Amino acid sequence: MSVLLEARNVVKAYGHTPVLRGIDLSIDEGQVVALVGASGSGKSTLLRCLSLLEPVSDGQVFLDGEDITDPSARTDRVRSKFGVVFQAFNLFPHLTVMQNITLAPRRVHGRSRVQAEARGRELLERIGLGGRGSDYPDRLSGGQQQRVAIVRAIAVEPRVLILDEVTSALDPTLVAGVLALVRELAGQGRTIVMATHELGFARQVADRLCVLGEGTIIEQGPPAQVLGEPRDARTRAFLGQVADSGRL
Amino acid sequence: MTPDADVTGGWRLEPSPVEVARRAVRERRRRQSILTAAVSTTAFVLIVGFAVSSAPGWDRVSATFFSVSVAWDVLPVVAQGLWLNIRVLALAIIFVPAIGLGVALLRTLRGPVFLPLRLFAIAYVDIFRGLPLLLMLYLIGFGVPALRLEGFTPSAFWLGTVAVTITYSSYVSEVFRAGIESIHPSQRLAARSLGLSYPATMRRVILPQAVRNVTPALLNDLVALQKDVGLISILGLYDAIRRAQIEVAASFNFTPYVVAGLLFVALSVPTGRLADAVNLRAARRQQASVA
Numbered sequence: 001m002s003v004l005l006e007a008r009n010v011v012k013a014y015g016h017t018p019v020l021r022g023i024d025l026s027i028d029e030g031q032v033v034a035l036v037g038a039s040g041s042g043k044s045t046l047l048r049c050l051s052l053l054e055p056v057s058d059g060q061v062f063l064d065g066e067d068i069t070d071p072s073a074r075t076d077r078v079r080s081k082f083g084v085v086f087q088a089f090n091l092f093p094h095l096t097v098m099q100n101i102t103l104a105p106r107r108v109h110g111r112s113r114v115q116a117e118a119r120g121r122e123l124l125e126r127i128g129l130g131g132r133g134s135d136y137p138d139r140l141s142g143g144q145q146q147r148v149a150i151v152r153a154i155a156v157e158p159r160v161l162i163l164d165e166v167t168s169a170l171d172p173t174l175v176a177g178v179l180a181l182v183r184e185l186a187g188q189g190r191t192i193v194m195a196t197h198e199l200g201f202a203r204q205v206a207d208r209l210c211v212l213g214e215g216t217i218i219e220q221g222p223p224a225q226v227l228g229e230p231r232d233a234r235t236r237a238f239l240g241q242v243a244d245s246g247r248l
Numbered sequence: 249m250t251p252d253a254d255v256t257g258g259w260r261l262e263p264s265p266v267e268v269a270r271r272a273v274r275e276r277r278r279r280q281s282i283l284t285a286a287v288s289t290t291a292f293v294l295i296v297g298f299a300v301s302s303a304p305g306w307d308r309v310s311a312t313f314f315s316v317s318v319a320w321d322v323l324p325v326v327a328q329g330l331w332l333n334i335r336v337l338a339l340a341i342i343f344v345p346a347i348g349l350g351v352a353l354l355r356t357l358r359g360p361v362f363l364p365l366r367l368f369a370i371a372y373v374d375i376f377r378g379l380p381l382l383l384m385l386y387l388i389g390f391g392v393p394a395l396r397l398e399g400f401t402p403s404a405f406w407l408g409t410v411a412v413t414i415t416y417s418s419y420v421s422e423v424f425r426a427g428i429e430s431i432h433p434s435q436r437l438a439a440r441s442l443g444l445s446y447p448a449t450m451r452r453v454i455l456p457q458a459v460r461n462v463t464p465a466l467l468n469d470l471v472a473l474q475k476d477v478g479l480i481s482i483l484g485l486y487d488a489i490r491r492a493q494i495e496v497a498a499s500f501n502f503t504p505y506v507v508a509g510l511l512f513v514a515l516s517v518p519t520g521r522l523a524d525a526v527n528l529r530a531a532r533r534q535q536a537s538v539a
Contacts, residue, residue: 009264058267071273 004029004064004191005050005160011058012045019045021215022059027160027193032186034202034223035195037212038238043195044087044164046212050193051082051162063159080108083153087165089145091137091152097124098133101152109156116155123151127181143174147181154185161185163194199242203227211235311501318503322495326507329491330515336409336477336487343413344473345466348420353450355421356428369421376418381479384411389483408480416473423465427458460530467523471516478512488512 005027012020019042027033035043048054050061052068052075061069068078091100101123102116111119117133124130127147129140137145146166153161163182167175179201186192186205196202202209203223210220211232219232230236263271300306354362354369376384388411389404402410431454439449459466481490488511492504 058264060266069270071270071277 002029003027003062004031005193006062007046007050007059008062009059010046010049010056010061012042012049012054013057018215020049023215023217025210025217027191029191030189031208032190032192032206033194033208033210034206035193035210035212036197036199036202036238038241041212042215043212047084047162047164047193047195051084051160052079053084080104080156081159082162083156083158083160084162085146085149085153085164085166087168089137089142089149089169091145091149093137096134096136097129097140097148100137100148101133101155104152104156119155120151123155124148127151141174142170143177146170146174146178150178150181150185154190159191161190161192163192163196165195165197167196167198197242199227199239211238213238313502313506315501315503318499318501319507322492322504322507325491325495326488326504326511329486329488330508330511332405332485332487333477333480333512334515336405336412336480337474339409340413340416340473340477341470344416344420347413347417349424351417351421352424352428355425373418373421376414377422379415381412381415381476382482384415385479385482387411388414389480404480404483404485408483408485412473412477412480416469416476419469419472420466423462423469424458426465427462428454430461431457463526463530464523467519467526471519474516474519475512478508 003026005025007023007025010020010023010025011018023042023046025033025046035046037043045054049056052061056069059069060067063078063081067073068075091097092103095103098117098120101120102111102113105111105116105119106113121130121133124133127150129144129148132140132144137148140148146169150163150166166182167178170178175198179198182192182194182201183205194202194206206223208220209223209226210217211226211230211234212218213234219226219230219235226235227239230239301310303309351369351372354365355373357366379387385408389407392407393401428450435453435457436449439453444452478487478489481487481493484490488508492508495504496502
């Protein structure tokens with residue numbers, strides 16, 4: 001398998017506040033990588049830097065071997081290769097579910113309306129929202145909205161799917177449906193980078209677990225190993241906190 | 249060259265060669281775009297300037313509209329007139345937001361008891377927003393004195409101020425109402441759930457957010473108000489426009505109008521910049537509190 005996405009010494013600082021202090025991360029095609037760590041450890045910032053939603057302060061990000069942080073990179077075109085799902089869904093409230101899903105395929109990727117909607121219906125069908133295409137997002141539950149957001153992200157067949165704590169804003173009863181969809185996508189061989197607090201889920205789905213702390217990757221490896229026999233004291237401390245909250 | 253924290257716990261960052269090269273590219277691009285902007289602006293000014301100044305009537309126009317000596321002569325007189333406009337403006341700035349907000353609040357009242365107040369607010373907006381300001385000035389400026397009320401003989405200055413205030417209050421009340429309605433009902437619920445009364449909810453929770461949302465629109469109305477106070481000249485007041493008119497009539501040179509116009513523009517530009525600054529600061533503060 002070849003390297004699809006690579007971060008080299010990625011640094012991100014807001015003013016004089018460092019958030020990422022030099023991240024090196026290499027992700028192969030088809031790999032599912034989970035980022036875990038306490039709040040404020042830089043998971044979301046890293047995801048945004050990888051997908052060019054934030055400019056890096058230093059370091060480089062490569063997609064398919066191309067330096068996408070180079071000033072000559074065409075950022076809009078690069079971003080269209082990422083599918084990003086946000087914690088708060090970020091569906092467009094003034095567009096229907098179907099319009100949310102077909103916006104990028106039609107306006108960025110030049111699909112016809114008929115084509116885009118056919119694909120949209122197929123995807124909605126798969127997440128059990130077949131009849132809801134003409135509804136506005138406000139009419140859906142949080143779990144349904146998040147599944148629509150995921151479908152919106154994959155409707156353009158992105159090279160990399162970025163999931164930023166996609167279940168954190170959801171009711172526990174709605175989490176399962178969203179996780180099932182993510183599991184299905186992971187099973188299709190998609191490349192996924194996700195920040196998550198669901199360690200149990202990460203253990204099942206991820207090929208690799210990266211523990212972030214203080215803006216660096218303090219430990220990474222197969223989930224079973226990182227969760228089972230953590231080497232770093234900070235990882236153990238973090239896992240202890242999570243265990244106390246009953247999420248493991 | 250790896251970044252690391254120094255002993256004080258602060259953050260020291262030596263940029264890597266890659267980052268240095270990136271910054272150089274960005275800097276080069278920035279310079280290029282400034283250069284492009286300078287070249288295109290110069291070209292534009294030259295072309296327009298040449299087109300206008302080569303027009304057959306340009307010498308005439310420049311002498312009658314842009315005579316520097318005339319402008320210099322009438323500037324004190326017109327500026328003195330502008331002082332009157334500024335006084336009207338100052339009064340309007342005090343009363344317009346107060347009345348506008350009051351009318352907007354009346355309109356948001358719920359419940360059958362308040363129906364008359366609500367109807368009053370709706371009628372106020374419908375009538376005074378629709379009436380041309382010029383007509384308002386005629387109606388109030390000449391109509392009220394014609395009533396010959398005993399012991400009530402307001403000057404044209406006050407009548408003009410009242411007319412401007414009534415009209416602009418109707419605009420501003422709609423802006424405030426839009427702002428109030430832009431606040432999600434969940435904010436109201438949250439405030440009421442804490443036991444805040446309706447007025448307290450409005451004052452402490454809804455209005456601060458509402459006003460922030462509509463600040464650009466309010467400041468836009470302020471700029472419009474700044475120039476519309478010039479209309480009071482039709483009541484015979486010696487404001488900037490009226491004085492310019494007199495000067496024009498005496499000399500058949502139109503430069504005084506240009507002078508008055510420039511003074512009004514000069515008055516409105518700072519307001520526009522202030523609006524930008526206020527909005528920027530509010531946006532920054534909100535973002536900072538998120539991060």
